[in-house]
Structures are given as structure tokens and as C-alpha cells.
Amino acid sequence: MRVEDTDRERFVEGATERIIDALKWLEIVPKNLNSLVVQSKRLAVYKKAALQLVEEGKAYICTCSKEKLDEDRKKQEAAKKPTGYAGTCREAGIKIEDVRDGQYVIRMKMPKKGKVTIHDLIRGDVVFDLSLVDDQVIIKSDGFPTYHLAAIIDDHEMGVTHVIRGEEWLPSTPKHLELYKMFGWEAPSFGHLPLILAPDKTKLSKRHGAVSLSEYRQLGYLPEALVNFLALLGWNPGNDREFFTLDDLEKEFTVERVQKSPAIFNIEKLNSINAHYLQEKPVKELQKLLDNFGIHNLEVGEAEILKRGGFKTLQEMAAFIFQLRKEPEYEASLLVFKRSNKENTSLALKQVSGKIAILEDWNLENIQKQLEYTVIENGLANGDVFWPVRVALSGQEKSPSPTELAVALGKDKSQERIKEAIKKVTKL
Secondary structure (H helix, E strand, C coil): CEECCCCHHHCCCCHHHHHHHHHHHHCCCCCCHHHCEEHHHCHHHHHHHHHHHHHCCCEEEECCCHHHHHHHHHHHHHCCCCCCCCCCCCCCCCCHHHCCCCCCEEEECCCCCCEEEEEECCCEEEEEEHHHCCCCEEECCCCCECHHHHHHHHHHHHCCCEEEEEHHHHHHHHHHHHHHHHHCCCCCEEEEECCEECCCCCECCHHHCCCCHHHHHHHCCCHHHHHHHHHCCCECCCCCCCCCCHHHHHHHCCHHHECCCCEECCHHHHHHHHHHHHHHCCHHHHHHHHHCCCCCCCCHHHHHHHHCCCCCCHHHHHHHHHHHHCCCCCCHHHHCCCCCCHHHHHHHHHHHHHHHHCCCCCCHHHHHHHHHHHHHHCCCCHHHHHHHHHHHHHCCCCCCCHHHHHHHHCHHHHHHHHHHHHHHHHCC
16 A cells, blocks of 8 residues: 555545555555555655656656646647647756746656557557647646656555556556656556446536445445445456455456446445345444444344345444334324224224233244234224234334234334234224
């Protein structure tokens, strides 16, 4: 890992710490956490390298003002020519000792004719016309290097063999290959990944939902789900398999299966993957995770109803348990199924209350049997029994089954709520 913090206008205090925290959460831990390469601490290295290129005639001092550059660009646009640096200082021979700090930049001298072919690991051979490639600034007026120079020097010193980055960097690659040539270094292999777009095929933004890893973490997505989901954006394993651990991905991933076309960030796919991993969590781990969302002392019964599925995030799980633990508030009329009546509802609730009171083994199978017996023994319909019990336990029109709710609530709480429902029906 290295910290590329040379663009001071975009510098954000604490960003490095947040990135490290996120990587640790994903269990993608850099090996050099105690010796990070921080570009803002290496300014002397980059300037020395840039001045070496100036001395060798491979780069030059440029003193053109912003106003001059803007004027040149307007002229190029008016003449319908490609925009870029006009080359005013390219052969001026300005010496470093003749300029003051802050009054100049250093530009690399790109060849002005010919073509260069880049063999991209993902896109194959890509040809660039060098006459259209700008003389890139490599040291800015504030003394900081641009990404182009700093990344090349750091990649070389760190022994980087493969540069895999977003496709927006593909047009800059001829400049980077030229810099490697200028320094006499062997260039790494390059691969440019497709963009990740929103479902409407526009650039991802806040209007499409959460955009940072920390936001997804706060919403209750699991790190293994995010790793799995992100790996499948722009890459496929060559079969229908969709669940991969980080260890699996290390074995299965090949750059040859990375697609060229943009990937679509499908939140429903992420939800599906996250739900899968949530269901697989052992009860103790689920208890620990939900503790961070305000759910303390998660009961085994509560965990079981969560693990039966239907929850996309930890936040959804927490919201459900909060609601489950809260005493239900509902209109008494909700207890009566649409094809039932007050009398059958009252009878069903009283019968169920009596049957579950003597149950010794409180589990799904036994509770289900008592509800079924109530139906059969009293000549009732399923809706007469199952509906009011479910409403009594949840207070809601839509909820998990009454047996699942009863197990989650426990025997005492279930009895209390059914007795309260009997009182409500009596008053109808």
C-alpha cells in the first residue's frame, strides 16, 4: 500500500486512516502497514528525478501562466484543433536557476510523431498517435509531483510488476511508458478495468444510494459479501457460481476473464449476496454483529427467526428485533381474518392459549401442532387460528409465521401477548 496524496486540493484529513480501517475490515491487509510509502514525504525524490530529466533534455521548465494556457486553449478550440499544451517553452531552454519557486512547472518532452502500441492485459493491443499526446506536467508549481511521475517512480522502487487500474487511465499510459523509457527502467504490465456504472448506466453518485465502503458497513453489509460482490463486477468465473470467499478468489481470479464493457452496480445483487452470508452466520457471531446495531443479548430464538432469511442487512435484522421486542400496538379489528368473525377469533385465541400453556418443549414443531389441533378440534379454518395468533404476537398485518414468532419471543412473552389479544377481541 502507498498513499498518493500529492493533489493537495483534494487532500482529506484522516483519509489514510479510514482506508486502512476499511481494508482491515475487508481482511485485505497490506504487508507494509508499518512502513507505508507516503508520496507527500518523498517530494525531494521526485524533484531530483524530474531535474535529471531536464538536464538530459527529456523534460523542460515551463513558465507559462494560467492565463496564457487558457488563451492557447481557446485559440485551439476556435481553430477546431486538438487542445493541449502549445509547446511555448519546449525549446526555450529555461534554466532552473533562472526561475523562482512557485513560478514554473516541469513538463516531460513527449515524442511529437509516430505511434505507440500498448498491450493491455484486458483490452489487447491499443494504438496511440503520439502527435496527439500532450507534454504532461510532472512537477506542479507547488513543488508536488503529478500522479504520472510519482506513480512511475514508486512503482519502479516498489518492484511493481502489474498495474491494474480504471480505464480512465488508459489515455495516460503512453506518457507512463515514455517515462519508463526516459529513466531506462523496465515497464510493468498494464491492465485497464471497465467502469462501474449505476443501473441507469450513468456514473455512480449519491443519488443512487451509498457510495463509500463505510456507508455500506453502517447499513449492515458484511465484508465478505462486499468482497464477493465487487469481485463479480467486471469479472466472471466462467460458470454460474456466485459465492466466493477471499481465499476462493485468490485461486480462481484470472485477468483474462475481466470484461471490457462497463459493469453495472446492481444493489439487488449485493442484497442477495449479503442475505446469503447473513443466513450462514453462526448464532454467536450474529449476536456479536448485532450488538453493534443496538441489539443486546440476542436470544437464540430471535437468532433462529433471523437466520430463516428475508433480511438483506444487519440494519434490517436489528430493526426487526427492535420491533419484535416492542409491545405491539394494533387495532382489535386486525385480529379478525377477512373470512372469519369475532366469535371464531376469540375461540381460537383461547384454545391456543390453553394448549401452549402446557407445552414443555417450546419449539417450532410442537407449536405448529397445537395450532393445527386447534383448527381440527374446533372445526375452524386455518385463517381463524393462524391469522389472529400471528397478529397477537407481532401486531402487524405482515410478519413471519406465528410459530416462528412464538419461538423468537419465548413462551412467557407469547402467552402474555395472546392473552392481551383475547382482551382486545372481547371488547369488539
